[in-house]
Amino acid sequence: MWIKNLLVLSCLSFFLASCGSTTPTNTASTSQPSDDNAQPLTPIKVGHLVALDMAPLFVGVESGCFKQNGLAVETVAFTNPGDNNAALAGSAVDFNINPFTLPFFAASSGVPIKTISAAGGWGVMQVIAKSQYEITSVEDLAKYVKDNPGKKLKIATLRGDTLELILLDAFEKEDLSVNDFEMVYFDDLLAMVDAFRLDKVDMLSHIKPYTTQFVENGSATVVTDNAKIWSPNTPNTVVSVLEKTLTGQPQVVESYLKGMQCAAKIINENPQEAIALLKDGNYYRVDDKVLLKAFETQPASITFTPDLEAVQRVVDEMVKLNYIKADVPTNRIFDVSIIEKLEKQ
Numbered sequence: 001m002w003i004k005n006l007l008v009l010s011c012l013s014f015f016l017a018s019c020g021s022t023t024p025t026n027t028a029s030t031s032q033p034s035d036d037n038a039q040p041l042t043p044i045k046v047g048h049l050v051a052l053d054m055a056p057l058f059v060g061v062e063s064g065c066f067k068q069n070g071l072a073v074e075t076v077a078f079t080n081p082g083d084n085n086a087a088l089a090g091s092a093v094d095f096n097i098n099p100f101t102l103p104f105f106a107a108s109s110g111v112p113i114k115t116i117s118a119a120g121g122w123g124v125m126q127v128i129a130k131s132q133y134e135i136t137s138v139e140d141l142a143k144y145v146k147d148n149p150g151k152k153l154k155i156a157t158l159r160g161d162t163l164e165l166i167l168l169d170a171f172e173k174e175d176l177s178v179n180d181f182e183m184v185y186f187d188d189l190l191a192m193v194d195a196f197r198l199d200k201v202d203m204l205s206h207i208k209p210y211t212t213q214f215v216e217n218g219s220a221t222v223v224t225d226n227a228k229i230w231s232p233n234t235p236n237t238v239v240s241v242l243e244k245t246l247t248g249q250p251q252v253v254e255s256y257l258k259g260m261q262c263a264a265k266i267i268n269e270n271p272q273e274a275i276a277l278l279k280d281g282n283y284y285r286v287d288d289k290v291l292l293k294a295f296e297t298q299p300a301s302i303t304f305t306p307d308l309e310a311v312q313r314v315v316d317e318m319v320k321l322n323y324i325k326a327d328v329p330t331n332r333i334f335d336v337s338i339i340e341k342l343e344k345q
Contacts, residue, residue, distance in 0.1 A: 041067060041070055041071055041072035042070055042071050042072065042252055042255070043071075043072045044072070044074070044094040044095060044252065044256065045073075045074045045076050045092070045093040045094050045095075046073055046074070046075050046076065046093060046094065046095045046096065046097065046256075047076045047077075047078055047084040047088060047092075047096035047097070047098075048075060048076070048077060048078070048096065049077075049078060049080075049081060049084065049097065049098070049237070050283060050284065051124060051207050051236060051237060052121050052124050052207070052208040052209050052236075052295075052298075053119045053120050053121030053122075053124045053235070053236050053237050054097055054119055054120070054237065055120065055263075055267055055274065055278070056119070056120035056121075056260045056263040056302060057075065057097060057119070057120075057260070057263070058075070058263075058277075058278055058281055058283045059263035059266055059267055059274050059277050060073065060259045060260055060262065060263035061073050061075060062277040062278065062280050062281055063263060063266055063277050065259045065260075065262035065266075066256070066259035068262060069255040069256075069258045069259045069262070070255050071252070071255050071259060073256075073259070076092075076093050081098045081099055081102050084096050084097075084098050084102075085098060085102050085103075085105070085106050085111070085113075088111075088113065088240060088242065089106060089111045089113075089242075091242065094241065094245060094252075095239055095240070095241050095245075095256060096239070096240055096241075097119045097237050097238070097239055097240075098237055098238065098240065099161075099162060099236065099237050099238075100115070100162075100235050100236070100237065100238045100306070100311055100314075101161075101162060101314070101318065101324075102240075103115045103238065103240050104315055104324065104328050104333060105324070106240075107328050107332065107333050108324075108325070108328050111242075112242055112243040112244070113240050113242060113243070114240060114241055114242070114243050114245075114333070114334070114335045115238045115239065115240045115333050115334045115335070115336075116239050116241060116246065116253060116257065116334075116335060116336060116338060116339060117238065117257060117260070117304040117305065117306070117336060117338075117339040118233070118235035118238055118239070118303075118304050118306040119235065119236070119237040119238055119239055119304075120260060120263075120264055120302045120303075120304055121208075121236070121298055121302055122226075122227050122234075122235075122298055122299050122300050122302075123208075123225040123226060123228075123232075123297075123298055123299040124207055124225075124226065124235075124236035124237075125162065125163060125166055125205070125206070125207055125208075125225060126205070126207070126208060126211040126222055126223075126225045126226075127166060127167065127170065127203065127205045127222070127223040127224050127225070128196075128203065128204050128206070128211050128214055128215065128220040128222055128223060129141070129153075129202060129203045129204075129220060129221055129223050130196075130199070130202050130203070130220060131218060131219055131220055131221050133153070133202065134221070135221060135223055136221050136223065137223065137224065138170045138173055138174050138223060138224050139174065140223070141170075141174065141176070141223055142174035142175070142176055145176060145180045145181075152180065152181050152182045153181050153182065153202040153203055154181070154182045154184050154200070154201040154203070155167065155181050155182070155183055155184060155201065155202065155203040155204070156186060156192045156195050156196060156201040156203065156204045156205070157184070157185060157186070157192075157204075157205040158186055158187070158189065158192070158205075159185040159187075160318075160321075160323040162226070162236075162314060163205040163206065163207075164205065165314055165317055166205055166224070166225075166226055166229050166230075167205055168317075169230070169317075170224055170229055173229075181203075184200075184201050189207075192204060192206060193210060196214065196220075197214075204220075207236065208294045209284060209286045209290055209291050209293075209294035212286070212290050212291075212293055212294040212297070213286050213287070213290045215293075216287075216289065216290050216293055225299070227299040227300075228299075230307075230310045230313070230314065231309075231310040232299055232300055232307075233300075233303070233305065233306055234306065234307050234310040234311065235306045238306065238334075239256075239257075239304075241253060246335060250338065253338055254338050257304065257338055257339050258342065260304060261304070261342060261343075264301075264302040264303070264304070267295060267302055268301045268302055271292055271295040271296060272292065274295070275288050275292055275295075278291070303343060304343065305336055305339055305340055305343055306334070306336065308330045308331070308334055308336070309330075311330050311334075312329070315327065315328075
């Protein structure tokens, strides 16, 4: 039953489905080093979805960052996080990138999972509003509610997901509640985007760069994001492995994280170069200027050590809301010792 629950909580599942795929697809980076004396590359498979914070994986493949660290990375795209976690549990992939709530479900069902880092990017989850309301903060939202008692804004979100929790926490900060709005709950994120585009809802809780496209075309303003609501280093997605990989192949884990750091350096220092690299894989179905804006408006440079206290607070809230039945402590799931060491170097 845990996979069923994961599907309910999936926060990125539609993106690859919108590309017309219902089964995993692979992109391999398997070239050997040109130096005849070089060591052969270690092949690994990485399961992923698509969101802005997965850019280090994609840039790492296209730039050769992983090859420089001795890895031949094959990316395996999934249409939902539940299948992504199931693939990791069954060793069909060696690493996976999923919303940070997903490893807790896997662990509670007995999967020996370890989360080793954030995927790379902060403030990825955003709440946006139609631009005509001129709402650019949660304070503005509270003022609108006060000044317009007969008009309830329609808000699209995903019930039981971190995207809903952002809203609930934002409301709490300004003494608002769901009763002040018309909440429109979806189980399909593509339908949420369409509803906002077609003016069927007034606000949307979603993910970069897909929120960015509405802001860039002038149809929306940013109300808040997960960096403001939770903390600057609360992740959207995280990188996980099986415990046997972490304990048995720590050098592979370290090489993977070094490849991610290499890719993050490109994105942080030259986002235009990163966008040019990403074109080869057609990873994001948005204009280059939208993707550039999404990179440039991150609240901080890409790093990979997550705020574990903030993660635990979100998980605790999901337990209180009965979205998660068992509260698994963060320190049982996360082992960020390697990335912490690398980021201190």
